Amino acid sequence: MTLTEMPTRDAVRQALRTVVDPELHQNIVDLGMVRSVEYPSAREVSVTVSLTTPGCPIRSHFQQAVDHTVGALPGVERVHVDFDVLSEREKDELKQRVGRTDGLPDGALAAVKNVICVGSGKGGVGKSTTTANLTAALFAEGKRAAALDADVWGYSIPRMLGVHGKPKVSANKRILPLVVHGGVKAMSIEFFLEGRDQAVVWRGPMLHKAIRQFLEDVEWGELDYLLIDLPPGTGDVSMTLAQLLPQSRFVIVTTPQPAAQQVAKRAAETARRFDLEIVGVIENMSGFVAPTGERYTIFGEGGGQTLSDELDVPLLGKIPLQEELRIAADNGTPLVLEDPDAPASQALFHAARGLIATTPQQLAVLQPPARPDIAPPSGVSLPMAP
Ligand SMILES: Nc1ncnc2c1ncn2[C@@H]1O[C@H](COP(=O)(O)OP(=O)(O)OP(=O)(O)O)[C@@H](O)[C@H]1O
Ligand SMILES: [Mg+2]
CATH class of the missing domain: 3.30.300.130 (Fe-S cluster assembly (FSCA))
Known part of the structure; x- marks a missing residue:
């Protein structure tokens, strides 16, 4: 032979x-x-x-x-x-x-240490709440953090972080993220819409283009964490992110019931198929503690642990159902900032510290050259779909 x-x-x-x-x-x-x-x-x-x-x-x-x-x-x-x-x-x-004369694309993300996508299979499990609060918690822990709303249809980061307005443009035509709560950066499609409740009806290619612009044309600056709030069902957007950001990592949010955990597992499998690393699972809506002290497991129990065992990643936190978390999100101040001692806040801080412990704190790239940022007070428009 x-x-x-x-x-x-x-x-x-x-x-x-x-x-x-x-x-x-x-x-x-x-x-x-x-x-x-x-x-x-x-x-x-x-x-x-x-x-x-x-x-x-x-x-x-x-x-x-x-x-x-x-x-x-x-x-x-x-x-x-x-x-x-x-x-x-x-x-x-x-x-x-x-064919470039303007230098290598130093990449708007060149000074970002960690890109973390927050995803789930199912809608309504608390991805956006988690993203907004985790970003704020990371910031409170002394990290430079930003939240990118990749949910162009159901954007909710502006409301939850209490940030609205038109972004400015830097001298080199980069879009500057809005800043709230003393330093938390945010970017959302909402900032480019005329009326706040305007519906966005983009499909595949436009969606891809919008996400791409958010990543390439936004001047994120130096960040320890860029958290990306994914829309429910991770197909299209995951694929785009995997292509653009092969170094991004995933946090999967699930509720405690087995049905949600099964769907979340499919989202995790999608992420893995694109070679994206999953850093951990966050269980949300895990139990409700009544004023009497009694605990009710409204959405069942154990889903987060089961999922993290199956994926062989840490369970970063179990966030209880807490009305204040919802109220704070509706009012635009993340609960972790408003009441850091609340049970839900504590669980979110726990998750933030877990994330810090499991992700690199060193910048993997050289800093891009400093650029002058003279911002004309004009609004900027992303090219909109017809
Ligand atoms: N632990 C919690 N306790 C109380 N309310 C919560 C909790 N988590 C989320 N909520 C509320 O549940 C609703 C849905 O949460 P959220 O919008 O974060 O979910 P989502 O997964 O981002 O949804 P979508 O799939 O539509 O993007 C919100 O009103 C939010 O304030
Ligand atoms: Mg959401």
């Missing part, structure tokens, strides 16, 4: 044309980012990928994509992926290849 021959360097490079840089939208071979292809041992291929910055946030995306692509070639049993950094001259060449 003869062993399958190893693929040639050309064949490996050919295969690597399927690995696309998510920011530059071209394959890494044509971009000149494949430094070398070596054969350290009989069945092993070693690929060195050159990045634009040493701590490129899409590094793990390349790691997985190269490993997967080369590992699938006949004859290859092991793949080793190494990284180095392009020289200044190579970066200039790369800029020319991409």
Whole structure:
């Protein structure tokens, strides 16, 4: 029996044309980012990928994509992926290849340490409440935090954070997020609508474009956490986010009953199918404590624990049903800020600390160059769907 021959360097490079840089939208071979292809041992291929910055946030995306692509070639049993950094001259060449004269896209998210999507399968389980309060809790814990409302149909972050108005534009045409409660940043489609209750009827491609603009054209600045409030049912938006932000992570919100937990599990599976890491589960509406001290498990019990066991991720918190949480959200001050000692607030702070403990606190990329931010007081409009 003869062993399958190893693929040639050309064949490996050919295969690597399927690995696309998510920011530059071209394959890494044509971009000149494949430094070398070596054969350290009989069945092993070693690929060195050159990045634009040493701590490129899409590094793990390349790691997985190269490993997967080369590992699938006949004859290859092991793949080793190494990284180095392009020289200044190579970066200039790369800029020319991409046809950009304005420099590499430093990415509006270049100074964001963690992007956390808050999702669930089912609607109405408290994603937006969780996003608004978690963002505020992270801020109260001393982290720079922002909430992005990716629910363009059912936007609720502005109301829950009590932030309304028209964003300003920076000198370099970036949209500035609105800021509330002494430093919590927020962005929502609501800020671009004429009437606050105007309905948004976008479908797939427009939705993709809007989300993309929120990520690329908004001047988020330096952030420890950007939390993204997903719409119910994570299909379209998850896919868009996975393409644009392969480094984003997921927190799954579920209620305690088994039915909700099953649906949440499907959302988690979607996230995993796109290689997005799930950092934890938050159980919401877990029990109601009556003024008498008696606890009622209105939505059942155990769903969060079961889901986190199944996904093998931590249960970050169990938020009880508390009317004040709803009232505070309706009035625009997250309960965690209004009454940090309330039972629901404590559970949310617990979740925030858990999140801090399980996510990187170091910036994985170099800071983008400082830009002048002279903001003309005009409103800006995202291109709207007809
Ligand atoms: N633990 C809780 N205690 C009391 N009320 C809550 C709690 N969690 C959420 N709510 C209330 O339940 C309603 C639904 O919550 P929320 O809007 O956060 O859910 P959602 O998952 O974002 O919904 P959608 O799927 O429509 O986006 C809101 O009025 C909110 O204030
Ligand atoms: Mg919501």
